[in-house]
Each structure stands twice: as C-alpha cells, then as structure tokens.
Amino acid sequence: MKISKFSSMLRLNSQATIFAFLAFIATNAHGQTLKGVNAEGKTITIDSTLVETKNKEKPTKWIPTVSDVKPPLLLFQGFTLSVDLLGAGMRAVSDYGNLEAALRLNLKNTYFPIAEAGYANCDIIDDNTSVHYQTKAPYMRIGFDYNILKDKYQDNRLFTGLRYGISKFSYDMAGPTMTDPIWGGSSDFDLTGIDCTSHWLEVCFGCQVKIWGSFHMGWSIRFKRELSSTNNDYAKPYYIPGYGTTVNSSCWGGTYNLIFDLNWGKKPKRK
Amino acid sequence: MKIIKNILSAITLTMLFVSCSSNNCPLDNYVSCNYYFYDYEGNAVTLADTLTVTTLLPGYKTQYTYSKLGYPTVTFERQDSTYIEDGYSEKIETVRKDTILINKLTNATHFQVPMSYFNNEDTLVFSYASIILSDTIKISHSSFPHVELPECGTYRFHNLKNATCTDRYIDRIKISNAKVNYEGNENIQIFFNATAE
Numbered sequence: 001m002k003i004s005k006f007s008s009m010l011r012l013n014s015q016a017t018i019f020a021f022l023a024f025i026a027t028n029a030h031g032q033t034l035k036g037v038n039a040e041g042k043t044i045t046i047d048s049t050l051v052e053t054k055n056k057e058k059p060t061k062w063i064p065t066v067s068d069v070k071p072p073l074l075l076f077q078g079f080t081l082s083v084d085l086l087g088a089g090m091r092a093v094s095d096y097g098n099l100e101a102a103l104r105l106n107l108k109n110t111y112f113p114i115a116e117a118g119y120a121n122c123d124i125i126d127d128n129t130s131v132h133y134q135t136k137a138p139y140m141r142i143g144f145d146y147n148i149l150k151d152k153y154q155d156n157r158l159f160t161g162l163r164y165g166i167s168k169f170s171y172d173m174a175g176p177t178m179t180d181p182i183w184g185g186s187s188d189f190d191l192t193g194i195d196c197t198s199h200w201l202e203v204c205f206g207c208q209v210k211i212w213g214s215f216h217m218g219w220s221i222r223f224k225r226e227l228s229s230t231n232n233d234y235a236k237p238y239y240i241p242g243y244g245t246t247v248n249s250s251c252w253g254g255t256y257n258l259i260f261d262l263n264w265g266k267k268p269k270r271k
Numbered sequence: 272m273k274i275i276k277n278i279l280s281a282i283t284l285t286m287l288f289v290s291c292s293s294n295n296c297p298l299d300n301y302v303s304c305n306y307y308f309y310d311y312e313g314n315a316v317t318l319a320d321t322l323t324v325t326t327l328l329p330g331y332k333t334q335y336t337y338s339k340l341g342y343p344t345v346t347f348e349r350q351d352s353t354y355i356e357d358g359y360s361e362k363i364e365t366v367r368k369d370t371i372l373i374n375k376l377t378n379a380t381h382f383q384v385p386m387s388y389f390n391n392e393d394t395l396v397f398s399y400a401s402i403i404l405s406d407t408i409k410i411s412h413s414s415f416p417h418v419e420l421p422e423c424g425t426y427r428f429h430n431l432k433n434a435t436c437t438d439r440y441i442d443r444i445k446i447s448n449a450k451v452n453y454e455g456n457e458n459i460q461i462f463f464n465a466t467a468e
Contacts, residue, residue: 124421131421173418175425180388182370183328187389189416189425233428235418247295247420 070153077106078262080216086256087118096122096239100255104145109152112145116163120241130176137169139242141202155210155261159220163202167241170195173234191234198229198240208259216259225250296423300453303383304410304429309462311442316463317380320440321400324373324384326393336362375400386429386451388414397440404439410459412451428452434459 084100091097100118107113121136143163149156175189206220226249229237237246244251310316337354338344345354355361372384372395387393391413397406411433417426429451436444442462451458 126421129421129424131418131425133421173421175416175418178388178416178425178427180427182326182372182385183387183390183393184330185387185389187416191416191418233415233417236420238421 073108073110073152075107077109079106080104080112080259080261082218082257082259084118084255084257086219086254087120089256091121095124096120096245098139098242100242102257106261109157110147112147112159112161114141114143114145114161114163116141118242120167120239122239122241124238132174133171133238134173135169135171135237135239135241137167137241139165139167139169139240141165141242143202145204145206155216156208157218158207159205161204161206161220163204163222165200165202165224165242166198167243168195168197169237169241171235171237171239173238194232194235194237196230196232196237196240198237198243199227200240200243201225201227202253206255208257214261216261217257218259219256220254222253222255223250224253295420297419297453299455300423300426301383302385302426302428302451302453303455304386304431304451304458305381305383305455306459306461307381307447307457308379309460310465311462313462315380316465317378318376318463319378322373322376322379322382323371323398324376324382325369325371325396325398326384327396328368328370329390330368331365332368334364334366336364338362369396381457383455386410386412386414386427388427399440402440406437406439406441408434408436408441408444408461410434417452426453431458436461438464440464 080103082102082104084098084102087098087100089097091099098118098120100116102114102116104112104114117138117140119136119138123134125132141163143161145159145161147157148160149158170193172192173189173194174191177186178189179186202222202224204220204222206218208216208218211217224243226240226243226246229240229246239245244253308316308318332348335347335350336344337347337351337359339354339357339359342359350361350363373382376382384395391411393410393412395408395410397408399405410431412429412431414427414429417428418424419426431446431449431451434444434446440463442464444462445460446458447460448456448458450456
C-alpha cells in the first residue's frame with residue numbers, strides 16, 4: 001500500500017522524486033532497506049541509515065576542545081645570531097660590500113628587538129671621470145622586527161621592521177690633475193681623510209624559514225632614507241658604510257641571512 | 272604549488288641583483304661668477320651700452336700684427352709668412368697675456384665669467400663702446416676642488432672675499448653671494464653711475 005503510494009509520487013520530476021523518496025523512507029521505513037521505482041522505471045535500493053546521516057543537524061561553529069588550546073608563549077623565547085651572506089658576496093663581485101652580523105631577541109615569537117653591526121668598504125674608480133673614492137669603516141643599526149604571521153608557534157617567520165643606522169667614517173677622493181684653461185696652472189686632486197658621520201632610517205620586509213635544527217635562512221629587502229651627513233665643501237660621501245651609495249637621498253638594499261636560533265626554555269610543541 | 276614557490280624564489284633572488292643605471296649629475300654644471308647690473312638707486316637694469324670684459328693674465332706673449340694700406344690689420348699669436356708674401360708689413364711685439372671673457376655684450380641684465388683656479392685675485396677690465404675710459408674690478412677669492420659624485424667629475428668652486436672697482440662708469444660693487452658654484456646664483460652686484468629711466 002505504502003509502496004504503491006510512493007510509486008505514484010515518482011511521476012514527478014526526478015530531483016523532487018528523490019527527495020520525496022528519502023523523506024518517505026525517513027518517516028515510514030526507519031532502520032530498514034527499502035526498494036522503490038524512480039521516474040525512469042528503474043528500481044532503487046536505499047539504506048535507511050544514510051537517510052539518518054543526511055538529516056542529522058551539523059554544528060555551525062567550531063568549538064575547540066581542551067586538546068586544541070595551545071599553551072601561552074613565554075615572553076622571552078631566546079635570541080638569534082645571524083650573518084649576512086649577500087654583503088660578503090657583493091664585496092666579492094663588485095666595488096663595495098660588507099661583513100655584517102646581527103643579534104636579535106625573540107619576545108613571544110612576535111617582537112624581535114635587533115642590533116646589527118658590520119664593517120663595510122668601498123673602493124671604486126669611475127671609468128669616465130677617473131675619480132677614485134675609497135672608504136672602509138664600521139657601522140651599526142638598531143631597531144625591531146615584527147612577525148606578521150598569524151600562527152606564532154611555527155618556526156617560519158615573516159617580518160616587517162624598522163632600523164636606525166649610524167656610521168662614523170672617513171673617506172678619500174682623488175681625481176685627475178686639474179688644469180685652469182684660462183689663467184693656467186695645474187694642481188693634483190687628492191683629498192684624504194674627510195671625516196663624516198651619517199644617520200639613516202630603514203624600513204624592511206623579510207622572511208626566514210627553518211632549514212635544519214636551529215638553523216634558518218632568510219632574506220630582507222630594505223628601503224633606506226638618509227637623514228643627515230656631515231657637510232663638506234670639497235666632496236660628499238659617495239658610499240656610506242651600512243647605507244649604500246648616496247646617488248639619491250634614498251636607496252634600496254637587502255640582506256640574505258644565515259640564522260642560528262637559540263631558544264630559551266622549552267618551546268611548546270605544536271599539535 | 273612547489274613549482275610556484277621555486278619560481279617566486281628565483282624571481283626574488285634575481286631582483287636582488289638587478290640594478291638600474293642613470294646619470295645623476297647636474298645638467299648645468301658650468302662654474303661661474305654671476306654679475307648682475309643695477310642703477311645707482313639699486314634697481315635692476317638692462318645695460319644699453321656695449322660691454323667688453325677682459326681679464327689680466329700673468330705673463331707675456333709674442334704678438335704678430337700684419338698691416339697693409341687699404342686692408343684691415345690682422346693680429347696673430349704666431350707668425351704667418353703668407354701675409355708678408357702678399358705685401359703686408361709685419362710688426363712683432365711682446366704683450367700681456369690678457370684675454371677677452373665677454374666680447375661686445377649688449378642689452379644684458381647680467382653676465383657670467385669663470386674664475387681662476389689657483390690665483391687669489393682676478394682682475395677684470397670693463398671696456399664700453401660709449402666712453403673711451405674703462406673700469407677695473409678686482410675680486411679676491413679662494414678656490415677649492417669639489418666632487419658631487421665620482422661619475423660627475425671634478426669642479427673648482429670659489430669663495431669670494433673682497434671686491435673693489437674703479438669709478439668711471441661704475442659707482443660701486445657688492446658681493447651678494449660669496450659662494451661661486453654651478454647653481455647659478457647672483458654673486459656680485461654692479462651699480463652703475465646712472466638711474467633707470
């Protein structure tokens with residue numbers, strides 16, 4: 001009786017028929033395997049347990065269990081030591097470069113106060129004008145990085161940060177002999193030991209990824225802006241250690257770092 | 272996904288080594304001392320007279336002058352025998368190594384002339400078309416080399432110390448900006464014995 005009633009309903013379109021079929025089974029044949037005929041006249045077998053699963057109400061919001069809640073991060077997570085490989089490589093293939101190391105504190109895997117120090121040198125002769133510029137001096141930067149990744153527990157980090165840099169250096173500049181075309185006379189162009197102190201700011205963006213154990217590698221790109229340099233009537237510094245060339249009042253730079261991560265205390269394991 | 276990461280890494284690494292090259296040297300890089308004209312009352316004027324500026328150079332030179340009746344007289348710093356073959360008479364004399372810096376300047380509000388690299392004082396002689404007499408200006412200065420960027424080459428900048436003049440056509444002169452460089456600022460004001468009409 002019920003089956004014949006159901007069969008007459010299958011005369012409607014196929015989709016409506018299937019839903020009606022399922023509803024019928026749910027209300028009339030709970031816990032049984034039933035057979036029916038669809039619109040095309042084919043026999044269909046339905047397991048009533050599937051119907052129960054389909055109709056079960058699903059949760060609309062994920063509620064973490066006790067095992068999902070991560071323990072809070074300690075404030076002091078250790079520090080990292082890093083060396084810049086890009087500066088050393090630049091020195092090998094170009095007229096200037098630097099050796100640089102950095103010490104960075106790790107606060108909650110989020111805030112990273114950092115101090116960078118290095119020694120840079122530049123020795124360049126312009127091909128067209130034969131002007132020779134030379135300097136070598138230490139420099140220092142202080143600032144901080146901020147880990148912008150949402151998951152602070154993982155070993156990889158994505159940074160944005162700010163630096164203040166300073167370098168006190170002296171430079172030499174020499175050029176071809178200067179000859180007065182009208183009044184005559186000539187003199188060597190040779191300036192040595194011009195003292196200069198430069199200050200600058202850097203906005204940086206970078207990342208670091210875990211390579212092996214506590215070793216990480218990472219890079220950063222930096223937008224640098226010169227704040228001030230000691231004025232001199234004779235010349236202005238072409239290259240500031242730690243900053244770069246002074247062709248414009250701002251420049252771009254970068255680092256490629258090998259990083260050794262020293263963690264303080266036990267780092268919570270991620271589930 | 273891994274391929275995309277590798278490509279992005281390669282692009283990032285490549286961009287670190289890519290650089291652009293441009294020349295950042297000043298376009299107007301002529302170092303000159305700029306003289307501006309004023310009348311007696313200090314109004315900027317356009318000089319209606321024709322002005323020639325000559326500077327005195329140290330030392331002497333031999334000058335050859337060739338003249339022939341009915342033909343213009345010509346002067347050279349080296350001997351030219353073709354004029355003698357054409358019937359010119361030759362006059363050899365030793366003269367100062369003076370040189371003309373500005374030749375017959377008219378209707379000008381200012382002029383610019385270079386300064387000596389290694390002398391402490393430059394002497395300029397102002398000759399006018401309207402009067403026979405001339406004025407002499409003496410500018411005391413110091414000079415020093417300057418490099419903006421190695422790619423821009425070397426320049427010689429000057430600092431003006433003192434300026435004096437004779438008073439035939441010129442009333443007085445004044446240093447308005449002691450730094451002589453390639454920025455084109457007014458350096459010396461010349462006040463003539465006249466008022467603007």
